[in-house]
Amino acid sequence: MKLNLPVKSLLLALALTVSAAVCWELFLRSKGLKPNFDDGPELWANSRAMVYQPSNKATVFIGSSRIKYDLDIPTWESATKTQAVQLAMVGSSPRALLTNLANDPEFKGRLVVDITEVLFFSQSPRLAISPMAGINYYTKRTPAQAASFAVDKYLEANLVMLNQDFYSLNGLLTHLYVPNRMGVYAGLDFPVGFGETAYSRQTAMSAAFLADTNRINKVRGIWGFVAKMDPTPPVTGKALDVILASVKQDVDKIKARGGDVVFLRTPSSGPFFMGESMGYPRAKYWDRLIVTTGCKGVFFKDYPALANLVCPEFSHLKPSDAVVYTNGMIAALKQQTDWKL
Amino acid sequence: MVFNSYTFVVFFAVMLLLHNLPLSWKVKKINLLLASYIFYAAWNPPFILLLWLSTVVDFFVGRALYTQQNKVKRHALLVVSLIGNLGMLCFFKYGTFFLENFVALCNVLGFDYHPAQPSIILPAGISFYTFTTLCYTIDMYKRESKPVKSMLDFSLFVTFFPHLVAGPIVRPPQLVPQFETERKATKQQLLDGLLLLTLGIFMKVALADNMLAATADAVFGAHAPLGSLDAWAGVLAFSGQIFFDFAGYSTAAIGVALCLGFVLPQNFAYPYAAIGFSDFWRRWHITLSSWLRDYLYIPLGGNRKGHFRTYINLMITMLIGGLWHGANWTFVVWGGLHGLFLWIEKAMQDSRRKATNLSSDDAVVATASVIPGVKIKENFLKALLTFFLVCITWVFFRSATFGGAWVLLNAMFAPRPGTAPLLTSIAIVKVAVVITLMLVCHWTMRKTTVLKTAGKLPWWGVALAWSFMLVMIFLSQESSKSFIYFQF
Numbered sequence: 005m006k007l008n009l010p011v012k013s014l015l016l017a018l019a020l021t022v023s024a025a026v027c028w029e030l031f032l033r034s035k036g037l038k039p040n041f042d043d044g045p046e047l048w049a050n051s052r053a054m055v056y057q058p059s060n061k062a063t064v065f066i067g068s069s070r071i072k073y074d075l076d077i078p079t080w081e082s083a084t085k086t087q088a089v090q091l092a093m094v095g096s097s098p099r100a101l102l103t104n105l106a107n108d109p110e111f112k113g114r115l116v117v118d119i120t121e122v123l124f125f126s127q128s129p130r131l132a133i134s135p136m137a138g139i140n141y142y143t144k145r146t147p148a149q150a151a152s153f154a155v156d157k158y159l160e161a162n163l164v165m166l167n168q169d170f171y172s173l174n175g176l177l178t179h180l181y182v183p184n185r186m187g188v189y190a191g192l193d194f195p196v197g198f199g200e201t202a203y204s205r206q207t208a209m210s211a212a213f214l215a216d217t218n219r220i221n222k223v224r225g226i227w228g229f230v231a232k233m234d235p236t237p238p239v240t241g242k243a244l245d246v247i248l249a250s251v252k253q254d255v256d257k258i259k260a261r262g263g264d265v266v267f268l269r270t271p272s273s274g275p276f277f278m279g280e281s282m283g284y285p286r287a288k289y290w291d292r293l294i295v296t297t298g299c300k301g302v303f304f305k306d307y308p309a310l311a312n313l314v315c316p317e318f319s320h321l322k323p324s325d326a327v328v329y330t331n332g333m334i335a336a337l338k339q340q341t342d343w344k345l
Numbered sequence: 346m347v348f349n350s351y352t353f354v355v356f357f358a359v360m361l362l363l364h365n366l367p368l369s370w371k372v373k374k375i376n377l378l379l380a381s382y383i384f385y386a387a388w389n390p391p392f393i394l395l396l397w398l399s400t401v402v403d404f405f406v407g408r409a410l411y412t413q414q415n416k417v418k419r420h421a422l423l424v425v426s427l428i429g430n431l432g433m434l435c436f437f438k439y440g441t442f443f444l445e446n447f448v449a450l451c452n453v454l455g456f457d458y459h460p461a462q463p464s465i466i467l468p469a470g471i472s473f474y475t476f477t478t479l480c481y482t483i484d485m486y487k488r489e490s491k492p493v494k495s496m497l498d499f500s501l502f503v504t505f506f507p508h509l510v511a512g513p514i515v516r517p518p519q520l521v522p523q524f525e526t527e528r529k530a531t532k533q534q535l536l537d538g539l540l541l542l543t544l545g546i547f548m549k550v551a552l553a554d555n556m557l558a559a560t561a562d563a564v565f566g567a568h569a570p571l572g573s574l575d576a577w578a579g580v581l582a583f584s585g586q587i588f589f590d591f592a593g594y595s596t597a598a599i600g601v602a603l604c605l606g607f608v609l610p611q612n613f614a615y616p617y618a619a620i621g622f623s624d625f626w627r628r629w630h631i632t633l634s635s636w637l638r639d640y641l642y643i644p645l646g647g648n649r650k651g652h653f654r655t656y657i658n659l660m661i662t663m664l665i666g667g668l669w670h671g672a673n674w675t676f677v678v679w680g681g682l683h684g685l686f687l688w689i690e691k692a693m694q695d696s697r698r699k700a701t702n703l704s705s706d707d708a709v710v711a712t713a714s715v716i717p718g719v720k721i722k723e724n725f726l727k728a729l730l731t732f733f734l735v736c737i738t739w740v741f742f743r744s745a746t747f748g749g750a751w752v753l754l755n756a757m758f759a760p761r762p763g764t765a766p767l768l769t770s771i772a773i774v775k776v777a778v779v780i781t782l783m784l785v786c787h788w789t790m791r792k793t794t795v796l797k798t799a800g801k802l803p804w805w806g807v808a809l810a811w812s813f814m815l816v817m818i819f820l821s822q823e824s825s826k827s828f829i830y831f832q833f
Contacts, residue, residue, distance in 0.1 A: 009536045009796075010804045017811035024816050042822075148346040148353075148387035155351035165819075172822040173555050177771050185766040 025165070032164040032171060036212055040200040041160050042168045043094065043207070045141035046153050051205055052142045054089045055105065059113040059263065060344060066101040067092040067118025069199075070270040072207040073320035074118075079330040084345040090205040093134045097123045099251065100135035106254035112261045114343060118268045119293070121284035125239050125247060157203060170196050192226050195219040198317075208323045214316060223317035227276060238283045248296045255297045266341060267293060269303040271310065271329065276318035300340040304329075307336050346387040348542070348597045349550050356384065357601065364605050370527040374497055377505065377605070384506035385469070392468040395433060396504060402429050403478040404499045408492040410485040419486065426482040434475045437468055442672030470510030472669060476636055478503055481517050483640055490518050498524040505607070507598040511591070513612040514632040520607070528606035537796055538603030540811060544795060545597025547814035553589035555821040556779045557582040560772045565743050565753070567767060575767040576756035582776045583743050584736045585783055588617065591630070596795075611794075617735070617784055618791035620727045622686040625735060637666050652695075659691070660684040670742070675750060679741040686734055728788065 041047050055064050063086060065071050071092045080088045091101055098117055105111045123131055141149075160166050169175050184190055197213030213219050239247065255265045269290060272280060284290075286303070294301040304310040309332040313325050321329055338345055346353050363376045386393045406426045413419045435443070444460065451458040481502075484490050493499040502521050508514070530538060564571065564579020571579075595612035602609045612632050619625035626634040642662040648655040660681070667680020737754070744750035756764075790798060799807050 008533050009540065009799055009807060011532070011536065013804045013807040013811065014536055014539065016805060016808035017815065020808065020812035021815040021819075024812070025819060146388045147390070148350060151352040151355075151387070152350045155355065159351075166822060168822045171820075173551065173817065173820040174559075176820075177775065178769075180771060182770040182774065184770050188766045188769055190769050 028171075029163060029165050037164045037167075037196075038200070038210075039160065039162055039164050040167060041157075041203055041205075042166070043199075043201040043205065044168075045138045046149070046156070047201070047203075047205060048091065048093065048138040049142035049145050050153060050157075051089055051091055052138070054087070055091070055108075055111050055113060057087065057089075057113065060086065062087040062089050063114045063116060063343075064089045064105070064111075065092055065116045065118065066098040066105070067116075067268070067270075068096060068098065068120045068123045069094040069207065070120055070272070070320055071116075071118035071268065072201075072205065073199075073209070074270045074326050074329050075206065075333075076323070076326040076330040077202075077204045077206045079327045080334065083331065083334050086345070088204070092118060092205075093138060094199070094207075095123070095131070096134045097126055097128075097131040098135070099124065099247070099254075100132045100139065102251065102254045104135075104139050106257040109261065111258065112263045115258060115263060115265045116268050116337075117265060118270050119290065120270075120272075121280055121289050122238075125244065125284065125289060126236075127239055127243060127247070128234070128236070161203060192230070194226065195222050198223055208326070209316065209320070214322055220317050227318060231279065238289075240288075244289075244292075248292060251293065252297045255299060264341070264343070265297070265299050266337065267297070267299055267301040268333070269301070269305075271304045271313045271315060271321060272319050273313070273315045274318040276315070302333060302336045302340060307332055309335070346384050348594065348601070349546050352387065356380070357604075361604060365529065371497070373527075374501055374524060378497065378501050381501070381504040381506040381509060385504070385509055388469045388510075389466070395437075395468055395471070396474065399430065399433065399474065399478050400500050400503045402426065403482050403503070404493070404496055407482045407485040407499075410482060411488060411492045423482065423486045427479070430475045430479050430482075434471055437466075437471055439668075439672045473512050473514055474503055474509060476514050476633075477508075480514075480636060480640060484517060493517065493521050505602070507602040507605075507607075508609055511594045511598070512630075512632055513595055513598065513610050514636050515609060516636075519610055523607050530604055530606040534603050534606060538600045538605075540799060540807075541600030541603060541795065542597050543600075543811060543814050543818070545593045545595070545600055547818055548589040548593030548596065550593075551814070551817040551821045552779060553586045553593060555817075556775045557586040557589070560768060560776055561586050561743065563767060563772075565745075565749070569767075570752070570761050570764045571756040572764045572766060573756060573758075573760040574773070576753055576760070578768055578773050578776045580736050580740055580753070580757065581780045584617075584732075584739050585776070585780050587739065587742070588613075588783070615787040615791045617732050618728050618787035619731050619735075620724050621690050621731055622683060622734075623690060625731060626683075626687075633666070633669070637662050641665060656688055656691070659687050663687065673745070675741045675744055675747060678747075679738050682738045682741065686738075725788065729784075732784065 054062065063080075063084075065075055065088060069092070072090060072094065075088060075090065077088045077090065080086075092098065093101070102115075102117060105115060165171050167175070170179065178193075195213065195216075197210035197216075197219065199207045200210055201207045258265055267290075271277075290301065290303060304313070310329055313321055313329055316322055334345055337343055346356060360376075360380050363380075364373055368376075382393055382396075385396060403426060406422050406429075410419060410422050410426070413422060441462075448458055448460065481493075481499075485492055493502065498521055501524055502515070502517060503509075505515075505520065508520075561579055561583040564575055565583065567575075567579075592613040599609045599611070610632055612630060614628040614631065616625055616629035619628050642658055645658040645661060646654050647658060650658075663680040663684030664677055665680070667676045667678070667683070670676045670679070737757075740750050740753050740757075741747075744753060755761075799810075802810070
């Protein structure tokens, strides 16, 4: 026989749940943590929907992680009075994003493509996984998913505990650091505070991260691991010609509709920049890209205000330098293009 | 719209409020119907036209089938309904599959035929609502129940949002009478419903998506040869994922309906505690297996036409049941394996019956229901064997190709030395803990239900368990992921 559930069971359950949530949130905040957004397909699709504004109202940015750190969106928007639509994706090649925008007949705006040579000129299908996931989500997004995001964005903007990478059940279990069997690839484990993402998709290192040499060194170690993990030599010869031809084709489609494309080389420093310069000499990659596509390009080393910016972990700028870089980039774009910024 | 989304939280709160306002029953039913259309349109609004078409055609055809006396006309009407329902299902779900197989056949026969690849989007839940409307028209044809009097009630029967996209597959007598008189959840129903809704979302979000999905995806998507431990962990993870995902949806659906005062049929009864495959199908996706029994197996002749035909009918039913799950030969093989295991079990039961001279019913009861104390250990081992065999069938269910299934089976039973390990220790621990607890839970609760168990616990015990599930749900942060069975 079934016995009845008392209401007090529900009331106590709710009280315990709310108490647990409040305690957890207060605990995380007491550690100096701040709310930030999960940089997944939902957030990307939200930005992707913004690309259709007139070119004098918005500029779209695609690339890998560097432009997400180096473009300070409040600085851009205050200096240019136009919106910056950030579509770059961490750890990926932006070529799939370029093709997606090129094949969208409604996109007729300004596009800035950030080049991290090792990613942009790679043929690895792995580097297209996250862009394709974002594009697929955007194209198949249901009204229900869009409505859920509208609720989710307010919660993510206000609750630290909704950081999926670190404070979800899986995030917590992953960071127990249970030793693995020899040879298991457990993924790249970036320390907390290395990448905090805003609603605009701008990513920044936290003050606590920048003050912690251990965490900075851990990220430097991850770059070293990544460099060793993929021993594929840089693409050359016909394969490079095919990549450049495909990029030119995409650029031409956008220009034919009245849009414009500019390439950007954001700063890297230390051994990272040295390795990139050796593996991807400027003359063979960057200069060929600019010549082949007929687009303008802004290479950070060409501008004294940008040339000596230092990346704490060799690959991305800290927030204060992102402001410097963004102002310098705007000046360079004004000088190089007829964009009214 | 999925139950595990913020949109649904808002939608459901509004529905509860509207359903409890002092409005007439007709207005409340219209609210429910409109809400069900919104629920469905939240995926892909144009597909609502299919739902309307199916509803309107079957309402009028069903009524005509019941009243029509002319046999030829009745047959013609049934054919219209079958073509309408199955035609839509075949086009959207099996169109690409049929074309691919036709092209392959042409190529085998030496014809160089390469048609354009169709781009057909599968409407959510089409397999479920097609079976719901089909059983209505077949019942009308057989005059097993009376036609639904009002279009509003029939539309609500087909479209009622808790069961619309992934079941439980309801029969007209189970739901239509509930629309005839005013329904409002009692305080007890509301509490029971909220508990079931929480449990269902916990199973889906915290267990299926959070603890098991990544491991199953990694193993079934692996490109390199796998070791035995990784292969088994992946298959066990999927066995848990598919259960928690689908049973989670059904539990949540039953809970949602109960909160509104409606009772939906049970769809799962601790299937991994099944002793044998016939017992498994009495516990897994109960509304589908009973649908297939009543509308396919029995009309084929069931067990009334001798041993040989019984075996053939059983296999046909399982093969079609397999194909219902997806347009791929791997699903057919999955159904075929279940059919094969049912054959073996039936053959063993028949020979045992001969030996002990028991009647058929006695044999079933002896093997599946009544467990004398001394037989507990033996039955537990049989249940474990059943679970082991079910896991093997899941390999075909989850693999996209036979090649993939074969590679995984090889890794499970004849692993190659020197394969690189894939899964992290924490992933293996998660699978081990969740699957062990799942099996213990299924075994200990195989003769009871969640609500009965909850009713026997101290009130604070229920509160602790309820709170644990809620905390796990918000800690999981896996909202809005689609349910696996939506694609079926």
